[in-house]
Amino acid sequence: MAVGARGGASAQAGERRPFPPGNYPVVIVGSGPGGLQLSYFLTRLGIRHAVLSADDRPGGMFRDFPIYQRLNTWSKPHAPVGPESRHYAWYDWNTLLADEPAHQALVPEFMKGDSYFPTRAEMEASLEAFVARASVAVRYGCRWEGTARAEDGFLLRTSDGEYRCRVPVFAVGMAEPWKPAIPGIEHVPHYAEALPSQAYAGKRLLILGKRTSAFEIADALLPFCREILLVSPRPVLLAIHTHSTAGVRARYLLPYEDHILGGGVFMLDGATSAIERTARGFRVTATGTTKPGTFVFDADAMIAATGWTSPLGDLRALGLATFAQDRLPALTPFWESTTVQGVYFAGAAGQGAVGLRKHGVPSNSGGLGGFRHNARVLARHLAETYFGLSIPRPVLEPAEVVPYLLSETSRAAELWNQRSYLARVLTVDRSRGIIDEGILPLQYFVDAPGPDAVAAVLETDQAGDHHPAIYVRRDGRVTEHVLPGDPLLTFETGEHRTQLASILAELL
Amino acid sequence: MPGREELLNTLAGLALFADLSRPQLEEVVHTFEEEVFAEGQRILRQGFSGSNLYIILEGDAGVVIDGVQRTTLGKGDFFGEVSVLLGEPPTADVVALRVLRCLVLPATDVPPFLLRHPQVTLRMLMAEARRLRSTTLWR
Numbered sequence: 001m002a003v004g005a006r007g008g009a010s011a012q013a014g015e016r017r018p019f020p021p022g023n024y025p026v027v028i029v030g031s032g033p034g035g036l037q038l039s040y041f042l043t044r045l046g047i048r049h050a051v052l053s054a055d056d057r058p059g060g061m062f063r064d065f066p067i068y069q070r071l072n073t074w075s076k077p078h079a080p081v082g083p084e085s086r087h088y089a090w091y092d093w094n095t096l097l098a099d100e101p102a103h104q105a106l107v108p109e110f111m112k113g114d115s116y117f118p119t120r121a122e123m124e125a126s127l128e129a130f131v132a133r134a135s136v137a138v139r140y141g142c143r144w145e146g147t148a149r150a151e152d153g154f155l156l157r158t159s160d161g162e163y164r165c166r167v168p169v170f171a172v173g174m175a176e177p178w179k180p181a182i183p184g185i186e187h188v189p190h191y192a193e194a195l196p197s198q199a200y201a202g203k204r205l206l207i208l209g210k211r212t213s214a215f216e217i218a219d220a221l222l223p224f225c226r227e228i229l230l231v232s233p234r235p236v237l238l239a240i241h242t243h244s245t246a247g248v249r250a251r252y253l254l255p256y257e258d259h260i261l262g263g264g265v266f267m268l269d270g271a272t273s274a275i276e277r278t279a280r281g282f283r284v285t286a287t288g289t290t291k292p293g294t295f296v297f298d299a300d301a302m303i304a305a306t307g308w309t310s311p312l313g314d315l316r317a318l319g320l321a322t323f324a325q326d327r328l329p330a331l332t333p334f335w336e337s338t339t340v341q342g343v344y345f346a347g348a349a350g351q352g353a354v355g356l357r358k359h360g361v362p363s364n365s366g367g368l369g370g371f372r373h374n375a376r377v378l379a380r381h382l383a384e385t386y387f388g389l390s391i392p393r394p395v396l397e398p399a400e401v402v403p404y405l406l407s408e409t410s411r412a413a414e415l416w417n418q419r420s421y422l423a424r425v426l427t428v429d430r431s432r433g434i435i436d437e438g439i440l441p442l443q444y445f446v447d448a449p450g451p452d453a454v455a456a457v458l459e460t461d462q463a464g465d466h467h468p469a470i471y472v473r474r475d476g477r478v479t480e481h482v483l484p485g486d487p488l489l490t491f492e493t494g495e496h497r498t499q500l501a502s503i504l505a506e507l508l
Numbered sequence: 509m510p511g512r513e514e515l516l517n518t519l520a521g522l523a524l525f526a527d528l529s530r531p532q533l534e535e536v537v538h539t540f541e542e543e544v545f546a547e548g549q550r551i552l553r554q555g556f557s558g559s560n561l562y563i564i565l566e567g568d569a570g571v572v573i574d575g576v577q578r579t580t581l582g583k584g585d586f587f588g589e590v591s592v593l594l595g596e597p598p599t600a601d602v603v604a605l606r607v608l609r610c611l612v613l614p615a616t617d618v619p620p621f622l623l624r625h626p627q628v629t630l631r632m633l634m635a636e637a638r639r640l641r642s643t644t645l646w647r
Contacts, residue, residue: 180512233531234538242614271531289535290624321607323544325537326511330544338546339607354543358558360614362541420558447550461558462616480556480597 019050019139021161025387027052028169029156031138032060033127034347035171037096037372039136041379044099047387050165051136052158054143058131059124060173060347067194068220069120072212072249073369075107076116081411089413093369094118096130097376103134117251144172146314154342166386169378170315171347174308174366178327184275187282188302191217199301200224206284206299208272210236214305215252218265222254227264229297230255233271233289243460244361244419270295275302310349315340328352333441334381335374344382350374355443358420358469359461365421373414373422377439396434398508401426402500403492405456409468409483410491414439415458423455423471428507446471446478452507468496470503512537518565519611522584524635527627539621540611545604552588552602559598560612561588567608572601580605589632592618 026042028035031053039051057063066072071094079091083105089097094107106126111118118126130136139160146157153166177190189195191213201224207214210232218228230236236256239247248256258265270286277283281300288295309327312320321330321339329345330338331352337343345352351366364370383389396404408424409415415422423445425437437453445455455471459482467485471478481503483496519525519533528536540563545551551569552559563586570577571587578600581587591598592615613621622629 232538233534241616269535271534273531287529287531289531321544321546323542323609325515325542330546332546338544338549356553356556356558357543357560357612357614358556360558360560360616446553446556459558462614480553482557 017139017141018137019052019142021158021163023164024048024050025165026050026167026169026382027156027163027165028171028346029053029144030060030171030173030347031055031058031140032171032173032175032347033062033096033368034060034173034350034371034375035138035169036127036131036136037375038169038171038346038379039138040096040098040130040134041376042382043136045379045383045389045391047379047383047389050163051138052142052144052156052160052163053138053140054159056140057128058136058138059127061175062120062123062127064120065192066120066216067191068197068216070115071117071120071123072216072251073245073367074116075111075118077108077111077113087411087413089369089372090411090416093367093417094123095126096368097372098130098134100134103130106130106133144170144313147318149318167342167344167382169344169346169382170312170349171345172311172313172349174310174327174348174351176309176311178307178309179304180306182272182275184277185304187277188275188304191303191305194303197221197224202226203300204281204298205229206231206282206297206302207305208232208302209305209307210234210248210267211305211307212248212252213307215248215255217303217305218255219252222258222265225264227266228255229266229268229299230259231268231270231272231284231286231295231297233269235269235290236267242360243464245364245367246362268295310352315343318343323352333443333447335378344378346375346378347371353441353443355421355441356446358459361420361460363421364418369417370421373418373439377422377441380438391438393438394436395432396426396436398434401434401454401504401508402497405454405470406468406492406496406500409456409458410489412458415456419466420457420459420469423457425453425455427451427453434508442471445473449476454504454507467491468500470500472503472507474507515542515565522563522565524563524584524586524628524631526631528625532625536611539617540613543610543612545608545610547604547606547608549604549608550601551604551608551610552591552598552600554599554601555597557597558615559588559591560614561592561618562586562602563611565609565611568605569608570603570605572603573599577603586632586635589618589636591615 026049028051073093075092075094110122110125143159148155156163177192204227205225206229237247255265259267269290272286274285282302284297286295329352335350355363423442425440427435453473459469465485468483470481569581
């Protein structure tokens with residue numbers, strides 16, 4: 001489904017629609033969680049902006065997906081800390097961030113309490129509540145149709161007219177179904193077009209793909225299908241092995257166990273070369289990749305769980321660099337295009353900024369749990385870089401630094417949701433003292449020149465051990481210092497304090 | 509920007525993957541991630557743990573030790589393998605000299621990949637042997 005495929009401004013029919021065409025400092029395109037979260041933080045900073053959406057209501061992808069109606073990211077009904085704590089977000093990956101108590105923990109508020117994974121409907125209701133309570137204004141039914149450079153910024157052509165802005169931010173998600181070029185694949189419904197589960201009762205289903213969306217479908221259809229085959233060139237990667245959400249989440253692993261125990265689910269590593277329609281359904285030809293051989297499968301039904309692409313419109317014509325087989329924009333650590341200066345992204349498309357990929361763990365910006373934190377960082381960055389805002393920074397006493405950084409690595413949601421990507425940064429200035437610069441991308445810290453400073457992040461190594469990592473910049477040179485892990489993830493021990501104090505001794 | 513077919517064709521033209529069949533190349537495309545780096549961007553960082561294996565699809569990179577560029581790498585070259593195989597931080601920075609497009613594989617996935625594809629392992633060994641022969645370039 002393309003962003004705003006439903007179109008229309010029915011939700012606002014008869015109302016005065018906000019943000020008529022004109023000049024705005026910032027224009028956000030998209031009313032999914034990425035666009036809503038950025039709008040919220042820009043408003044908090046007093047940065048005037050417009051939010052445009054082709055949709056008729058908020059929610060983005062959550063208006064329709066997950067296709068079988070329950071998310072794979074947790075919102076724990078009983079978290080170790082209350083929603084008023086800024087550390088709460090680590091236990092609730094689905095709620096948008098807000099500073100006011102009335103707007104916090106919105107997803108659990110709508111959950112029945114029988115699962116720690118919200119349903120799609122609960123998720124959508126929470127997003128609508130966020131929009132209402134935080135008064136996030138959106139111009140619905142306004143489709144972004146074209147982009148051009150303009151004096152001191154950009155011009156966006158929309159179905160409602162032209163918008164000029166200093167900074168456009170595209171929060172357009174990974175919203176367009178993507179299928180590889182295999183002969184006959186045009187006959188295969190994409191994940192987005194999967195039928196109600198009852199329609200697969202008694203059928204032999206072949207799913208192209210072995211990533212999370214393929215497993216989501218297989219898991220939902222286990223009670224219905226006679227047999228399920230999952231076919232893709234690469235062996236399955238599990239989140240419990242990759243130590244990141246880049247692998248298949250455990251929530252969907254029943255089909256994997258069924259495959260291991262030989263119960264009617266089959267997983268094959270094969271490159272599909274042809275798909276034909278038959279009287280019964282489909283015939284699929286594939287060649288083994290990890291084991292040799294040619295396979296021919298007959299199936300009653302097929303689903304292509306082959307992923308999504310970001311709907312980038314005409315941005316490539318401006319010179320936007322992309323990667324991941326042309327599906328993602330290549331972005332700087334602050335989510336700006338690496339090739340079209342001044343064009344920014346928010347929401348799931350922000351995964352185009354991969355970060356240091358330490359121990360293979362990429363940024364968690366493809367999911368709401370990660371990109372909501374990016375929005376706060378991006379809002380501050382835009383406010384200070386383009387609009388002359390100077391956001392006050394707290395000053396710390398030297399004795400506060402070690403306990404503060406260890407506390408941050410033990411429980412700050414920004415660091416846990418965005419391991420190896422977002423860092424707590426303190427700069428050391430002889431005249432001003434120790435300044436808390438806030439949360440910044442680690443890649444920016446280690447690669448950009450700057451004053452003496454320290455950055456603290458949470459990292460996970462190949463063995464799955466979580467530990468704090470400290471990056472110290474002295475005289476322009478950055479060094480890495482890895483602190484020990486802890487079985488209960490408490491990094492405020494005497495050993496941690498001693499080690500960190502020693503690392504920071506010269507800096508402080 | 510290259511789509512899947514162009515990527516497969518690029519891989520087929522790299523010496524490292526010259527012995528792989530088309531289906532095996534498809535497995536490579538699905539196993540590795542693709543990443544693009546802007547000019548001047550660091551990919552490997554001297555002394556930092558947890559780096560990955562990279563194979564250059566397009567562009568040039570400089571190998572920089574203590575701020576001095578020692579050599580350059582281009583299409584088909586790979587880097588990061590020493591720290592990945594030995595579990596040690598890189599002894600050099602690798603910096604994009606212009607827009608650099610790479611395949612990337614996390615350290616944990618490298619041994620199983622090389623064991624699945626001994627032809628790639630042999631090609632990598634040959635490349636290492638050539639580097640060893642011209643080791644003065646790296647000093």
